[in-house]
Amino acid sequence: MKKIIYSLLCFFLVGNIIAQQTPADKQTTDYSIEGATAHLGNGQVIENSLIMFSEGKIVFAGNANAKIARRGTVINAKGKHVYPGxxxxxxxxxxxxxxxxxxxxxxxxxxxxxxxxxxxxxxxxxxxxxxxxxxxxxxxxxxxxxxxxxxxxxxxxxxxxxxxxxxxxxxxxxxxxxxPSSFTRGRWWLGEDPALKPDVKYADKINGIKSYFSTAKNYLASSNLxxxxxxxxxxxxxxxxxxxxxxxxxxxxxxxxxxxxxxxxxxxxxxxxxxxxxxxxxxxxxxxxxxxxxxxxxxxxxxxxxxxxxxxxxxxxxxxxxxxxxxxxxxxxxxxxxxxxxxxxxxxxxxxxxxxxxxxxxxxxxxxxxxxSFVGTLEVGKDATLFVSEGDALDMRTNILTNAFIQGRKISLETHQTKLWKRYSNKLKSK
Missing domain, CATH: 3.20.20.140 (Metal-dependent hydrolases)
Known part of the structure; x- marks a missing residue:
């Protein structure tokens, strides 16, 4: 009996180690991200921005100098950047x-x-x-x-x-x-010429596509098929x-x-x-x-x-x-x-x-x-699917996320890769 219990404990422990992070719960706490350079995703940039979201939706996106009460947990993002997901x-x-x-x-x-x-x-x-x-x-x-x-x-x-x-x-x-491509190559493994040349079957392939969709369209127009x-x-x-x-x-x-x-x-x-x-x-x-x-x-x-x-x-x-x-x-x-x-x-x-x-x-x-209509930019009314980075998110040297949210839910940034990185970083530090 003890062996069974130990086996089950081991199973759940190992499963916990290798499993993906548990998805975040629905947003219940409001958030205000203050001081970051906001890249709205539509070409506009707001320096010293204030982004606030509640119940999964953005409720304010503007300048931090605006005289408006901050909502919920305030994230000081001065010197950082905020982007749409x-x-x-x-x-x-x-x-x-x-x-x-x-x-x-x-x-x-x-x-x-x-x-x-x-x-x-x-x-x-x-x-x-x-x-x-x-x-x-x-x-x-x-x-x-x-x-x-x-x-x-x-x-x-x-x-x-x-x-x-x-x-x-x-x-x-x-x-x-x-x-289909209008060009083809011979199958060299069958002794055919591997050089690129016009595909003589291109027109037939195109006609096959036209025929399929035409038949589908006629089918949809009928009611007794x-x-x-x-x-x-x-x-x-x-x-x-x-x-x-x-x-x-x-x-x-x-x-x-x-x-x-x-x-x-x-x-x-x-x-x-x-x-x-x-x-x-x-x-x-x-x-x-x-x-x-x-x-x-x-x-x-x-x-x-x-x-x-x-x-x-x-x-x-x-x-x-x-x-x-x-x-x-x-x-x-x-x-x-x-x-x-x-x-x-x-x-x-x-x-x-x-x-x-x-x-x-x-x-x-x-x-x-x-x-x-609901994602792609940092605008009021859209989903709070966004993240905060220490620097330019398009540069691998500075795209270092500190916070990320999907539909207002604060998600984990831990992965199998980050765990391995931390593990071997500590090994090197110990030497």
């Missing part, structure tokens, strides 16, 4: 824990056209990787499926939750489609309540994607990746198509691109009037999502105004994802 777009956070462990990988489904697949219900709110986002100010994310032609439906979550139901702040916001779940799930695209995120690169591909979507009656479009989008920026502006760029720390795709193409593309598109945000798809994307603010910092270091670069993670992303 950063939002990671086009991410698979919580869908994969360990790439090499197949049972923890749940980012895609078998099949080609899966508009009915919902990433949200696969989201692991207790992921150690998700937890590690918060110390850098990444407090929200769009959880996006991968694979196939039509990957499925994304949802937007906040990163301090018990489960996916608690986490969701916007459910089924968009359907994601991977647009047998229930078809995938077609049912496209309803939001045609009535305007859902967006179509088109993952595409290349002038021809982007032009075809936007043109065909409009022909089908799908008007809420977002372009993801967007290589060569700067060449057809007028088309994007005319059709009000925003772009979610890939992170800049990568090589240019084309031999004709400048060496700094991936660093300057955000400024180029912004100057042309395109609404731009920053996504995370790519190699080691879940781990790299914690570096989101520093990718924006790279754009800022290559010509983009610092506050405009900040918008790529705040108000711009919120607008693109359709959540700007």
């Amino acid at each position: 950063f939002i990671a777009a086009n991410s698979t956070l919580g869908l994969v824990e360990i790439d090499a462990v197949k049972a923890s990988v749940d980012e895609d489904e078998i099949g080609t056209n899966n508009p009915h697949i919902r990433s949200l219900i696969a989201y692991n709110a207790e992921s150690k990787i998700v937890e590690s986002m918060r110390p850098n100010g990444v407090l929200m994310a769009q959880i996006t499926p991968r694979g196939g032609t039509i990957s499925g439906t994304s949802s937007i979550v906040q990163l301090d939750a018990w489960n996916w139901e608690d986490a969701s702040i916007k459910t089924d916001d968009a359907i994601h489609i991977n647009w 047998k229930k078809h779940l995938p077609y049912e799930s496209t309803k939001g695209l045609f009535n305007g309540t859902q967006k179509l995120f088109i993952h595409a690169n290349g002038q021809r591909e982007i032009t075809d994607a936007v043109t065909i979507a409009k022909e089908l009656g799908i008007n809420n479009i977002v372009l993801v990746h967007g290589e060569e989008a700067e060449e057809i920026a007028d088309l994007l502006v005319k059709n009000k198509v925003p772009v979610i760029l890939d992170r800049p720390h990568r090589n240019p795709n084309s031999e004709d691109d400048g060496y700094d193409y991936t660093y300057t593309i955000a400024k180029t598109l912004t100057d042309k009037g395109v609404l731009v945000s920053l996504g995370m798809e790519g190699q080691m994307e879940r781990m790299n999502t914690r570096n989101l603010p520093f990718y924006a910092g790279t754009f800022a270091a290559h010509g983009l105004d610092k506050e405009v670069a900040l918008q790529l993670l705040t108000s711009n992303t919120a607008k693109i994802l359709g959540i700007d």
Whole structure:
């Protein structure tokens, strides 16, 4: 009996050590953050600011010299900076824990056209990787499926939750489609020519996409057909309540994607990746198509691109009037999502105004994802999802968080990584 009791105690002790931090309780204490430089997320900055929030909502955002009573707990943030919580777009956070462990990988489904697949219900709110986002100010994310032609439906979550139901702040916001390339490479392992050449099947692939959505649209217009779940799930695209995120690169591909979507009656479009989008920026502006760029720390795709193409593309598109945000798809994307603010910092270091670069993670992303009515900026009436940093949040040397809140709840900034850092820091000090 004693062995059983000891085993249970050991189990709960170990479980406690390795488990994610317990989500914060609903806000019951008001907070006033005073003296910080407030970066509102919309391009505006308030020196010596006062940010107050109650019951999860911001109730005052202005100058600290205002003659107004401070509410609740006062946080002296003089010399520090306060920001809206950063939002990671086009991410698979919580869908994969360990790439090499197949049972923890749940980012895609078998099949080609899966508009009915919902990433949200696969989201692991207790992921150690998700937890590690918060110390850098990444407090929200769009959880996006991968694979196939039509990957499925994304949802937007906040990163301090018990489960996916608690986490969701916007459910089924968009359907994601991977647009085919007009070029292809031969399969060298089968003896084919690996050189890049036009894909003779490109037109057929495009016709397949048009046919699928046309059939879905006709199905939705009928009332006596047998229930078809995938077609049912496209309803939001045609009535305007859902967006179509088109993952595409290349002038021809982007032009075809936007043109065909409009022909089908799908008007809420977002372009993801967007290589060569700067060449057809007028088309994007005319059709009000925003772009979610890939992170800049990568090589240019084309031999004709400048060496700094991936660093300057955000400024180029912004100057042309395109609404731009920053996504995370790519190699080691879940781990790299914690570096989101520093990718924006790279754009800022290559010509983009610092506050405009900040918008790529705040108000711009919120607008693109359709959540700007309640997050994305430090404004009265919006969620108190924000953080205080000792310095510039876009610089990894100074992005040191002292406080963070999600919907007014004071969240833990402790993670598996911070525990290890403290552990080995103490070891070095002891020598």
